[in-house]
Amino acid sequence: MLMPLKRYAEFSGRSRRKEFWSFFLLNLVVTGVLLGPIYASMIGNMAAMQTGTMDPAASPEIGTVPMALGVLGGLWALGTLIPNIAVTVRRLHDRDMSGWWYLGFIVLSIIPLIGLIAAIAYLVLMCLEGTKGPNRFGPDPKGENLGSDVFS
Template identity: 40%
Template sequence: MNAYLHALKNYFNFSGRAGRREYWTFVLVNLLLGYVILFADRQTAIGDVPAALFLLLILIPTLAVSVRRLHDSDLSGWWVLLAAIPLVGPLVLIYFKCRAGNKMANRFGICPQC
């Protein structure tokens, strides 16, 4: 849970590095929260307003932690734009985010796990 809170504390921080644990914990918790909110929306007559608000609230931290995760592999944050390429782009990004980061300091900072 500390990894999720660390990602939220760095809401607008697009510099530095994020380890695999921080990134994937953030993604998993957001998926679970999203499904809970969608389930609650379907059980009530509120509509999709809470789900839309949740998505808007996590948009910037999701981009920030994604950029920091790419920085961990010594890649520019601009690689996030690959997500705009249908099918191939997201698969390449998943590959980049799954592989281990550099154990040494790189141009984006020191190793977050070290």
């Protein structure tokens, strides 16, 4: 899970699916822990306004804990932006694709219907197995220990 943080701005080489999806899971958990209470309070306030139990004119103040969690969530997002891009580029390298494809997916995601298709294509690419053996971006990350004996 922490390998992309150790390889912070390393855009060369290849990354396995395990590295990519483990880091994705780490980001999902941290974001959920940090921003979950904020979303829950927002949903609760919206529900209270719809049922009439809350006066919409009375603007509730944001508490210090949700505000601190929001700031921490923003700092986490900024701190992991470069590793997220780097692990995605290395994952594309594992598929023997240039990292510039990632920029293409980002640009295509702006276009309404094409963005949905691009998001599905991106998801499929991240789930597919990498090319076997070395490719133009480096050796196979799975095949580093193929010849070693487990018990030696």
